[in-house]
Ligand SMILES: Nc1ncnc2c1ncn2[C@@H]1O[C@H](COP(=O)(O)OP(=O)(O)OP(=O)(O)O)[C@@H](O)[C@H]1O
């Protein structure tokens with residue numbers, strides 16, 4: 484299997500589709516079931532769309548976790564405006580764009596591991612992982 | 617306007633140019649192998665004649681537009697057409713060089729030739745591109761019309777099957793078609809079937825919820841059907857509240873539910889033999 488990370492640059496809506504297709508494929512190769520494939524694709528969709536909406540552009544990096552536990556790692560990185568109040572952003576229903584405000588807390592629930600680093604005016608980096616059972 | 621000396625030269629040596637031009641075009645034939653030999657021959661004749669017609673006629677903008685229209689009407693690949701112009705240039709350059717005129721004169725001829733052929737080349741690319749852009753936008757429109765159809769199934773009941781990715785543009789169309797259709801067909805219940813939607817993320821869910829609310833405002837009801845098990849899971853994980861928005865797993869169950877809402881039911885005339893009811 485190809486272990487090299489897959490990077491998808493996000494500039495427009497179709498890049499979001501490319502990123503989640505690539506994630507779903509990788510998840511399938513790794514042996515994730517139907518439901519987990521859908522969870523992973525959806526998580527990528529949320530993170531990529533946030534990049535497109537709030538940072539204009541950035542990158543999704545999909546890679547294989549090949550350690551004691553096997554799984555998939557998704558990194559969403561941008562140099563956009565960053566998030567001032569991370570706690571709020573992680574609350575269900577918090578949105579600055581008139582959305583549902585379900586994206587970030589949703590990704591946390593869809594995946595097994597979730598880590599977010601954000602600096603106002605610097606950008607945002609989110610790492611989300613899902614392990615094979 | 618008096619014809620430039622290079623035009624005179626080109627016209628005087630016409631038959632020679634045509635022969636050489638065709639030789640070169642023959643060599644390049646494999647690049648357009650979709651076209652058979654006979655057609656290539658006539659097309660080459662047409663093409664080179666068109667260029668000569670244009671050169672003979674003082675090269676006005678009108679004539680140029682006319683030339684483009686006729687060339688593009690031939691329907692040949694752009695690579696073949698640009699290649700044809702390039703080869704024409706090469707043949708004429710060779711003629712100029714072979715004339716062994718003074719260097720300064722040769723340079724003048726070259727410049728005149730460029731001035732003559734550049735507009736053809738540029739217009740060719742421009743016109744072909746805008747033709748394609750036009751075609752693409754027409755096809756895009758056609759796809760859009762197909763992308764969120766509202767189908768009146770029976771009295772008071774319509775179905776909107778969604779197949780494929782939903783982007784912002786399509787989400788807008790879903791809303792428009794729903795409202796327009798609901799009013800036009802006097803629909804009471806609309807089933808939105810998402811069996812064919814690959815990913816339901818917060819953005820898609822949000823648009824569907826908004827569309828359903830709008831439908832409710834005009835006095836009808838939306839039912840979400842075709843929710844695959846994995847989609848049901850991700851919607852729950854995302855924590856999306858579908859609220860009072862009814863959902864059914866299959867289109868069939870959705871239709872039964874819709875009939876019930878409108879005080880109707882499916883009744884069999886005779887109990888079909890072999891069919892357990
Ligand atoms: N990459 C990012 N850069 C800057 N701000 C962000 C980024 N991602 C999220 N945010 C901020 O965090 C808020 C919450 O994000 P979240 O994805 O949870 O909800 P949303 O995008 O507003 O709506 P939804 O995802 O439900 O459509 C956003 O409204 C936005 O202000």
Ligand SMILES: [Mg+2]
Pocket residue numbers: 529532533582585586587818
């Ligand atoms: Mg979001």
